[in-house]
Amino acid sequence: MATEETPSDQLGRTTALRLQQLKGQLFEVALIAATLVGIVSLLVLFAQISNDAFRPGTASPAWFLIYLSTLVAPTAAFTLYARRRPAVRKTNAKAFAAVFGGLLLSLVTYAVVDSLSPYDVFIYAAFASLPPVLVLAYDRTTDDRTYTGPAVPVSMIVGTGVAAALYDLIRGPIGIAAEWIMYFGLVTVPAALLVAWLTASRRGRRAGSIVGGVVAAGGLVVAVAAIAAGVNASLPVVLFSAFVVPTSYVVVRSVRTNPEGRIGVAGPFILLGGVLLGASLAYEVKSPDTFLTPNLLLNSWDGLTASNAGVYPQIVGSVIIVGFMAVLAFPVGIGAAVYLEEYAPDTGWGGRLATLLEINISNLAGVPSVVYGLLGLALFRRTLGLGTGVVVSAAGTLGLLILPIVIVSTQEALRSVPDALRQGSYGMGASRWQTLREVVLPQAIPGTLTGTILALARAIGETAPLVIIAIATTTYSPPSGLFSSGTALPLQIFAASANAKPEFRHGVVPAAAVVLLVLMLLMNATAIVIRNKYGREN
Amino acid sequence: MSESDSAPKIQTSIETGKTDSAPPETEDVVIESRSLDVYYGDEQALDDVSMEIREREVTALIGPSGCGKSTFLRCINRMNDMIDVCRVEGDVEFSGKNVYDDNVDSVALRRKIGIVFQKPNPFPKSIRDNVAYGLKIQGFDGDVDERVEESLKEAALWDEVKDQLDSSGLDLSGGQQQRLCIARAIAPDPEVVLMDEPTSALDPVAASKIEDLIDDLAGEYTVIIVTHNMQQAARISDRTAVFLTGGRLVEYDDTATIFEDPEHQRVEDYITGKFG
Numbered sequence: 085m086a087t088e089e090t091p092s093d094q095l096g097r098t099t100a101l102r103l104q105q106l107k108g109q110l111f112e113v114a115l116i117a118a119t120l121v122g123i124v125s126l127l128v129l130f131a132q133i134s135n136d137a138f139r140p141g142t143a144s145p146a147w148f149l150i151y152l153s154t155l156v157a158p159t160a161a162f163t164l165y166a167r168r169r170p171a172v173r174k175t176n177a178k179a180f181a182a183v184f185g186g187l188l189l190s191l192v193t194y195a196v197v198d199s200l201s202p203y204d205v206f207i208y209a210a211f212a213s214l215p216p217v218l219v220l221a222y223d224r225t226t227d228d229r230t231y232t233g234p235a236v237p238v239s240m241i242v243g244t245g246v247a248a249a250l251y252d253l254i255r256g257p258i259g260i261a262a263e264w265i266m267y268f269g270l271v272t273v274p275a276a277l278l279v280a281w282l283t284a285s286r287r288g289r290r291a292g293s294i295v296g297g298v299v300a301a302g303g304l305v306v307a308v309a310a311i312a313a314g315v316n317a318s319l320p321v322v323l324f325s326a327f328v329v330p331t332s333y334v335v336v337r338s339v340r341t342n343p344e345g346r347i348g349v350a351g352p353f354i355l356l357g358g359v360l361l362g363a364s365l366a367y368e369v370k371s372p373d374t375f376l377t378p379n380l381l382l383n384s385w386d387g388l389t390a391s392n393a394g395v396y397p398q399i400v401g402s403v404i405i406v407g408f409m410a411v412l413a414f415p416v417g418i419g420a421a422v423y424l425e426e427y428a429p430d431t432g433w434g435g436r437l438a439t440l441l442e443i444n445i446s447n448l449a450g451v452p453s454v455v456y457g458l459l460g461l462a463l464f465r466r467t468l469g470l471g472t473g474v475v476v477s478a479a480g481t482l483g484l485l486i487l488p489i490v491i492v493s494t495q496e497a498l499r500s501v502p503d504a505l506r507q508g509s510y511g512m513g514a515s516r517w518q519t520l521r522e523v524v525l526p527q528a529i530p531g532t533l534t535g536t537i538l539a540l541a542r543a544i545g546e547t548a549p550l551v552i553i554a555i556a557t558t559t560y561s562p563p564s565g566l567f568s569s570g571t572a573l574p575l576q577i578f579a580a581s582a583n584a585k586p587e588f589r590h591g592v593v594p595a596a597a598v599v600l601l602v603l604m605l606l607m608n609a610t611a612i613v614i615r616n617k618y619g620r621e622n
Numbered sequence: 623m624s625e626s627d628s629a630p631k632i633q634t635s636i637e638t639g640k641t642d643s644a645p646p647e648t649e650d651v652v653i654e655s656r657s658l659d660v661y662y663g664d665e666q667a668l669d670d671v672s673m674e675i676r677e678r679e680v681t682a683l684i685g686p687s688g689c690g691k692s693t694f695l696r697c698i699n700r701m702n703d704m705i706d707v708c709r710v711e712g713d714v715e716f717s718g719k720n721v722y723d724d725n726v727d728s729v730a731l732r733r734k735i736g737i738v739f740q741k742p743n744p745f746p747k748s749i750r751d752n753v754a755y756g757l758k759i760q761g762f763d764g765d766v767d768e769r770v771e772e773s774l775k776e777a778a779l780w781d782e783v784k785d786q787l788d789s790s791g792l793d794l795s796g797g798q799q800q801r802l803c804i805a806r807a808i809a810p811d812p813e814v815v816l817m818d819e820p821t822s823a824l825d826p827v828a829a830s831k832i833e834d835l836i837d838d839l840a841g842e843y844t845v846i847i848v849t850h851n852m853q854q855a856a857r858i859s860d861r862t863a864v865f866l867t868g869g870r871l872v873e874y875d876d877t878a879t880i881f882e883d884p885e886h887q888r889v890e891d892y893i894t895g896k897f898g
């Protein structure tokens with residue numbers, strides 16, 4: 085007490101300080117443990133599922149050797165090579181997006197259009213896209229552009245309505261045309277226009293029309309060749325327009341304009357070539373006894389023979405349900421968020437009502453999905469009287485389920501746009517709508533897409549609400565229209581997991597689960613690519 | 623609030639009645655406030671402010687923090703409309719028309735009275751699109767590129783950015799961004815440019831560039847500038863208004879008079895740094 089402490093004496097480690105440090109260290113260890121428990125259990129789960137799905141243990145070593153040398157080694161070598169060279173890496177990424185994006189787009193488009201009937205899709209697409217084209221053409225001839233903006237969506241809606249009204253009249257005559265012509269109109273024409281427009285913006289109108297003409301002519305040649313060879317021309321036409329055309333566009337453009345990076349276009353072809361080469365070499369060798377086979381992807385369900393069971397109708401059903409759900413829920417959700425964030429009053433009775441709405445919406449995001457199933461049952465089956473287990477009900481129910489997620493995340497994205505930008509725009513004499521369109525929405529797109537990614541991922545795996553609204557577990561063909569019955573992949577997985585035969589429970593189910601996961605990852609990847617593209621431009 | 627979504631023609635009468643033979647140094651009043659009171663909720667931010675602002679002159683607004691300078695500025699082009707709790711009483715006339723009249727559209731008004739904020743806020747767009755923004759939203763159908771070049775030259779930024787018009791406005795330095803915002807504000811050719819402490823976020827060199835720029839602009843536009851920098855107000859303005867706490871306009875006169883021989887002791891104390 086009597087001894088005076090100098091400041092340097094106070095620098096030592098007292099017991100209190102030590103205790104405090106110990107507490108901090110214990111807390112850190114606890115956090116690490118929690119993280120590890122979470123990650124390790126997830127990893128074990130995925131390892132288990134993929135082991136059941138791929139069964140690598142059943143393959144002979146030669147199989148591994150073949151794929152190691154044809155696929156893994158070249159791809160790894162190329163990746164290492166590209167890693168150090170940014171220009172190569174960039175073209176490599178572009179080529180990957182074009183090749184696999186194009187492949188995926190072709191297959192999904194073909195599967196969906198094929199199941200919904202190419203003639204119907206063509207009629208609706210034509211009637212929905214011609215009026216806006218006419219509006220835009222008229223817009224070029226006049227100076228008064230005031231109404232062009234609103235006229236475009238209105239004309240699309242009107243066109244769709246007209247198509248529905250005239251359907252019975254048109255369907256007959258259109259049906260005379262060959263099926264591939266529908267695909268030509270649905271895929272080749274837009275592809276040709278897109279490529280023509282892209283080329284024209286860089287190298288002038290003439291080059292644009294020539295390239296567009298070449299694409300259209302190429303589509304015709306492919307169709308004629310397929311017919312001459314005696315195969316159905318539809319899939320070749322789609323593959324040509326949505327896979328070959330974008331791939332060649334990217335390859336040609338990179339090779340022409342980007343001398344340092346041009347080697348990057350080889351990336352996806354090394355991978356594809358490796359797969360094909362491996363498959364041809366490994367023909368005689370014992371491959372793994374997996375259920376993840378073309379049969380699983382292309383057959384319809386067979387509850388008796390596991391090796392014959394496929395989930396093609398379920399995959400297409402899931403894609404159609406989730407796609408239609410997106411069409412229903414995204415405009416509504418994004419619209420609601422924009423209203424609540426940008427237009428709704430902050431004060432007074434209106435403000436209180438808006439706050440109440442917002443609180444309720446965030447609560448709805450947490451409501452169990454079974455409850456949404458009941459809501460969907462009451463709304464679509466009872467009130468609207470739609471048939472049992474039809475695609476619209478499923479899409480509508482899932483749409484309601486993801487609506488709060490879409491609204492909340494879009495609001496979040498709008499809120500993150502700095503107010504200074506809005507002020508700047510208003511100060512320039514922009515109206516509220518102009519500010520929204522020119523400044524706020526472009527800034528909010530990446531954030532909004534993040535929310536919609538979450539929503540899509542949630543929707544594609546939902547099972548309970550679909551069970552409640554009595555979606556069939558097994559149908560033997562994909563849905564033939566929006567009002568026909570369909571099924572979804574998670575439902576089939578759920579049902580098959582109760583199958584008496586172990587090869588279903590331990591073979592087909594994990595394989596189908598992997599398909600579901602891949603489907604989800606593909607959707608996410610698409611959205612992430614779009615988001616990053618927008619993010620970079622801003 | 624009447625935020626109209628169409629692109630209305632300006633409804634305020636903007637003819638000043640000035641004849642061609644008038645000398646360039648006219649003393650025409652372009653903006654006039656009459657017993658202007660502004661409240662945020664119950665709190666009064668401006669108290670009975672009456673002042674006349676002359677055409678093609680630089681008018682400086684000075685005064686301690688919170689005395690209502692920004693509020694006054696925002697009243698002129700009705701940026702206060704966006705603040706829910708804000709209530710305006712009294713008149714602000716622009717070319718003889720009360721801007722708070724029912725038949726004045728705030729969007730049309732802001733197309734005649736541009737504004738530059740304290741913190742540079744270029745849009746996340748290219749430099750060209752930033753300057754062309756006002757032209758685009760007003761449906762300008764002349765040569766946009768020419769106008770962009772002119773405005774950038776007027777804002778003394780052209781030489782620095784002429785080779786990178788397509789790169790983002792956010793890639794510029796703070797001072798360049800502020801000049802970009804000025805170019806953006808003058809591109810649609812407004813009558814009046816309001817500036818709220820446009821140099822307070824900038825270093826002295828960038829600030830002096832903007833001061834020179836304001837000097838040049840005064841030949842063509844009416845400039846009203848809020849500043850905390852006495853030297854700046856003295857250097858660039860023709861007339862100076864001193865606001866003091868409580869939102870009152872205490873003294874308003876030629877800049878030379880205010881800085882050399884103010885009428886009120888409090889104004890002199892404020893200018894010489896004795897308080898505020």
Ligand SMILES: Nc1ncnc2c1ncn2[C@@H]1O[C@H](COP(=O)(O)OP(=O)(O)OP(=O)(O)O)[C@@H](O)[C@H]1O
Nearest residue numbers: 662667685686687688689690691692693694705707
């Ligand atoms: N949006 C608002 N809501 C409520 N009160 C506000 C708002 N903006 C300003 N005020 C109040 O109005 C008064 C005047 O503010 P104003 O921003 O006009 O001052 P100023 O003179 O520009 O100050 P400074 O020099 O610090 O920028 C202040 O008391 C402020 O608290």
Ligand SMILES: [Mg+2]
Nearest residue numbers: 691692693818
């Ligand atoms: Mg201020």
